[in-house]
Amino acid sequence: EVQLVESGGGLVKPGGSLRLSCAASGFTFSNYNMNWVRQAPGKGLEWVSSISSSSSYIYYADSVKGRFTISRDNAKNSLYLQMNSLRAEDTAVYYCARDVSDYEPLGLTYYYYMDVWGKGTTVTVSS
């Protein structure tokens, strides 16, 4: 069974740090780009960061750039998100999601989407 399991969430004070992990199983992790997506309480989904299969390409949302670092260990089938200088507005459920891209022959272009999601881990930033 293809599965993603996040861990590492918790309560942290403003300015503090936290490291999230995402354990992948049931597929060849090293073949896929991966994402972190978050959802603040009662709010919509927000893409946070992406990392390519070999870690060559990394991208961040402007809201976390310079504070968060995405990484992966393909030997351990794991994805990570190091979060520093945390703020109250970082409070959210954090999901890891597998990235898929392929060629759409009917449209003569590529498509991109996230096909597998974990159940999420909750991060609360509060004093």
Added chain:
Amino acid sequence: SSELTQDPAVSVALGQTVRITCQGDSLRSYYASWYQQKPGQAPVVVIYGKNNRPSGIPDRFSGSSSGNTASLTITGAQAEDEADYYCNSRDSSGNRYVFGTGTKVTVL
């Protein structure tokens, strides 16, 4: 930065058809994908690419696109379709993702 705009809420009678729209400049270049999220659960993709459904997604879900607008249509809505729906695409840079603002679908 790119934005994707959705109507906050729509309602549909049981068995009727509802269309959810998503507007944004990036949709002129990239397909939208659509995610269904029920309370307390992770999102699930229902449509991707031009109009593709993952295995297990009922064929009452369909997608379309024109210009800067993508649409998700539920034909013959069921009670279990009541959920939040989010569109998503690459942003104008092509390297990042952007999510729509979300639409809450209520089945009456």
